[in-house]
Amino acid sequence: FGCKVVHRVAPAELDPSVLGMEGTRHMRMKVQDALPALLAEAGGGDGGPGVRIWVSDMCLHAMEEQVRFLLDARDAGVLSGVGPTLFVLTLKCVLGHSRAAYDEQVAKVVEDMRARADVRDVEVYHLFSNRSGERTVVGWLW
Numbered sequence: 001f002g003c004k005v006v007h008r009v010a011p012a013e014l015d016p017s018v019l020g021m022e023g024t025r026h027m028r029m030k031v032q033d034a035l036p037a038l039l040a041e042a043g044g045g046d047g048g049p050g051v052r053i054w055v056s057d058m059c060l061h062a063m064e065e066q067v068r069f070l071l072d073a074r075d076a077g078v079l080s081g082v083g084p085t086l087f088v089l090t091l092k093c094v095l096g097h098s099r100a101a102y103d104e105q106v107a108k109v110v111e112d113m114r115a116r117a118d119v120r121d122v123e124v125y126h127l128f129s130n131r132s133g134e135r136t137v138v139g140w141l142w
Contacts, residue, residue: 003023003052003053004023005023005024005025005041005042006023006024006025007025007026007027007034007038007041007042007051008024008025008026008027009027009029009030009031009034009038010026010027010028011028011029011030012028013028014026014028025041031056031058031069031073032069032072035072035073035076035078036076038051038073038076038078039076039077039078042078043077043078043081049080049081049082050077050078050079050080050081050082050085051073051078051079051080051085052079052080052083052085052086053085053086053087053088054070054073054079054085054086054087054088054089054141055087055088055089056069056070056087056088056089056090057090058090059092060092061094063091063092063093063094063105063106063109064109064112066089066090066091066109066137067089067109067112067113067116070087070089070141071116071117074117074141079141084120084140084141084142085140085141086138086139086140087119087137087138087139087140087141088136088137088138089136089137089138090130090134090135090136090137091105091106091109091134091135091136091137092131092133092134093105093106093133093134093135094133096133099126099132102132102133102135103124103135106124106135106137107124109137110122110124110137117141118141118142119139119140119141119142120139120140120142121139121140122137122138122139123137123138123139124136124137125137125138
């Protein structure tokens with residue numbers, strides 16, 4: 001991908017050893033507040049490189065907000081203007097207690113995402129490091 005800069009958007013502090021790494025940009029704020037600054041720096045909407053990889057592990061009350069923030073970034077012109085953006089979203093289920101319930105909720109979010117955007121090669125994983133109610137969704141947003 002040839003990423004020259006890695007943006008970390010989160011209100012929490014970033015470990016100094018990571019912050020000191022070349023090409024690391026920490027935006028200590030919520031993602032919705034960071035979109036204008038990301039647009040100014042990365043600017044994908046005008047044909048610039050934009051953000052080419054979007055990774056989000058936010059803890060949200062409604063897991064479908066993960067998709068909304070991704071699509072908000074697209075609509076704001078933050079994401080790549082020269083090709084697809086790889087996305088990795090951790091969806092954290094807060095309802096239910098069974099694997100089937102979690103899988104069903106995530107499938108609904110993915111189905112809704114497919115209806116709202118041109119996403120391809122979407123895969124859902126229950127990673128070893130995920131908690132029981134977490135699923136990682138990986139794919140390409142065109």
